[in-house]
Amino acid sequence: MISLLRVLRFAFQNFWRNVWLSVITVSMLTLTLLTVNLLLSLHVLTDAAIKAVENKVDVSLYFNEGTQVELVQGAAGYIRGLDQVRDVQIVTPEEALERFRARHAEDRLILSSLEEVGENPFGYTLIVQARDAADFGFILEALDHPQYRDAIREKDFSNYGIIIDRLNEATGKVRVVGLAVAAVLLLIAMLIIVNVVRMTIFIHRDEIGVMKLVGAGNTFVRAPYFLEAILYSATATGIAAAAVFGTSRVLAPRLQAYFGIVQADLFAYFATHPLPVFGLEFAALSALTILSTAFAMHKYLKV
């Protein structure tokens, strides 16, 4: 217990006596963590973006003018029964006309030609949303049902699958680059740590020499350096966490505005997973800094 306190004291002394070295080390580690968290945010946002797009993915089935309501409702029930379908919405001819008018409210020409037609040119429409963009093929095939086939005038299928693929591809590339950057930063951080420990050993060589001479245990000589590594990691994780929470909180309203109804709250994401995110980052960082410290001591501290 007393030894533990003394080791702690030595570790804090090292940290403060070489405060600039500590600042540089902690900054590098913080940068590394920020990169990792940026990647994580990207991942969360990509997921949100894909969900947002997927929500918008739908097929509009236009029924022939004059199709019976019962048939349309039957078709809606049939489609709704499919596992792959999230939601089916029936648009009546009147609603369709309203929407059309609303959408082209500015366009005199279209509105006047609509007047010329005189009667409602729209039939019933079904708007089908799939659970997954990949399921549309199946849904379209299912609609090839003999009972409904002839009543359907047109299938309007907006192909969001391509958009999603592109999104995945783009973020995939960003992710690879980001990981590479994080790896390089981490490598630099580890090199810095090795050299910081080397310098600390050099600065304290007299003290270490005396310690060994008077019979201090190897653990006692080494423990402060390991503790210092953990101290670096803890400080860096703390700073990174503060920065991440701060930025994501500031960005939250804007992100939400951009993503609309889809949940894209980064702050909430970090706030609800603090342990898996920052706990894991701290653990991984500590493991790596301890590894670097062990390497430096193996190389420069003859016990």
Add this chain to the structure above:
Amino acid sequence: MIRFKNVSKIYRPHTVALKNINLHIKAGEFVSIVGQSGTGKSTLAKLLFAEERPTKGELVIGGWDVSRIRRGQIPLLRRQIGVVFQDFKLLQKKTVAENVSFALEVVGASPRRIRELVPHLLRIVNLEGKAGRYPRQLSGGEQQRVAIARALIHRPKIIVADEPTGNLDAINTHDIINLLKKINEFGTTVVLVTHNREIVNSLRKRVITLDKGEIVSDQEEGRYRL
């Protein structure tokens, strides 16, 4: 207490520092090791506190086979052997008392034990009035006395002093040798490396002379001859 059996020390690639040393030092002895520069005196001292290992042969100290000692055991050995050097090896940023208590702190001694022992040791080396001073505010002789207090703090069975008076004037030299004699009278084995003729001749104790890594003479109540 200390037994060398056919001990040789070769520094790589091919410096033979010690050659076939056979030596027995009994508990409570005061032994001077003399010889010219570069004949392996410091190497012999370093073997005693396991700073170096014998290349060949066997070295047993108080039941420990130092030639085969495991790394984890070295600290335990060192707590039984006090070491003093020509350059004192004091920590400049610590006071006299702190230099002495440091040796206790790093082996996990209790604060109470530190509070008791440090003043006691400073009294033995006659420095109780200077506990708060820094090494640079002390004379060489006083600094060496701090180092001796530190070396004694674990109540070692053996004191190894490698040219402890090499940096001191005649008066301080005399003080330090007297202190070592006093320590020896209380039962601690003293191994003194020196090439000071007057010291050796006045001590009238056992003298071992090294030359080119070999023992060329070993006399009870010896004199300095080269």
